[in-house]
Amino acid sequence: MVTSDQIVCPSQFVALIRAKSHGHGTGYISRRIVAASLAAGHPTFVLLRPEIGLDIDKLQILLAFKAQGARLLEASLDDHDGLVAAIRQVDVVVSAMSGAHIRSHNLMLQIKLVEAIKQGGNIKRFLPSEFGRDPSRMGNALEPGRVTFDEKMEIRRAIENANIPHTYVSANCFAAYFSPNLCQMKTLLPPKERVGVYGDGNVKVFFVDEDDVGTYTIKSIDDPRTLNKTIYIRPQDNCLTQNELIAMWEKLSGKSLTKFHIHGDEFLASMKDTDFAHQVGVTHFYHIFYEGCLTNFDIGDNGAEATLLYPDVQYTRINEVLKRYL
Template identity: 65%
Template structure:
């Protein structure tokens, strides 16, 4: 009997069953990629259109570009609970892609409102809250004020689980645009030409992934029974690199060796003293990633690692990613 059930589950995954998806935060940095990935997977994709978008012409045009690709726009507001419930009722799956920037303001309240709307709608088969980075359940000792982000995400998780909403948490990698192209330097997004700062000895393992790949993996989890009520880590094996390894990839591509300055942990953290809250949070996050190795210092089973679950995805290796900067 067990073999029959296992085969049935596998057939659902392989068949690529399509579903109706509502993306909240679809005009955001990762959200727009998730919208496109859901469409590429053939899912019936809805994108929440909030009246608060106002005169942001780029976001308006982005929304209507989704429509040209086949997405459906759904008008709803977080200040109108019933409109939010009505939007949720259109979908089998809801994905929240509201950015971490907003988490440090009022957006945790929006996420909790979304959870309540999903609970009231009563039809959602899967909810994916806004995660995509460090695992908040492992960041209980994170430095303040960066810890606030993780505490808020855990509050959202508790609300999801208390409501009994089926869910998937997708996380585990640094966005390549912010951590790879700049060789993990703060305050720049392009590779340094002469000198590079190295955090500690530079030998702590870090996970980096192309944002489009993260979106693709996310879209694949939404109707996969193997990922229901599970955490899925995006940890492509070839992209588990130390900072030194990342720098060496760039040096090999350019044929030029960079001057390296190693920064001890205490010196790095000293930068928090004269920084504003946002900068302090960023420094804290960099510390946990590059000095403590919070993205790669724990084991992930094959049944929870995205590239193992979906080996058909040809993810971008960092040597290929860095070529755009040549």
């Protein structure tokens, strides 16, 4: 999730959502997973934490889930016994938490979730909070951004040491965060006159619509082909270079943008004297748009590609996403 919302989902189906956020918007990915679960006909449970306090927006989201047929379970991630009791009502758990906010306290909460799942002993599949790049392939990531991958690997080790059946989901670049802005930082809207191009702009990137992330995630929870593996959501029609993305927008909008190229060293130097969150963002962008970390490897035997596993899913093309901004 692109906040610290917590989801838990199952095939008898659970979605436990932690209704507390420090970030971009409650339930950014989790609400899509819940919607996909309900659409697939799974009994869906959503965790209502007492820490929700007076946050009316988050409460309204949870009540909307309830109106659609989800069941709200009251429990706290800080209450081990209560969390175990909630987990024993489901058979799949999905955790969705923003990578930007997974550090420190939230890492501890995810470890607590793993411990509760281990004690419960009934979970057939656990999908931890990933949904971005595969952290196992980011061992050489730059500081300070590597903290995201190091802590996700710590959670993976806890899962595997506890022998919990699992699936990891790598969803690459969320379409709404990376495509309308033509991959520019600090904005979600299309540039009006000028656009920064990373290097030569020819590095391939996978862009994935967020609703499709929810659909593919739910497809995977009962699939024996995804057990103890990583699924990569890699829609081939959405494998684009930044130059191709810019050209697509220019064609749709009928407007030409002035391009200026940013050398890799110059881009990394832009971290100087900025806050920690920006520094993390710069290093992540560097790995994606300069090194090609999303496309420079073969999946191999320990993974599977979602669009090949589920060819029936009609995923959203990026030109359809861009049209929303015309």
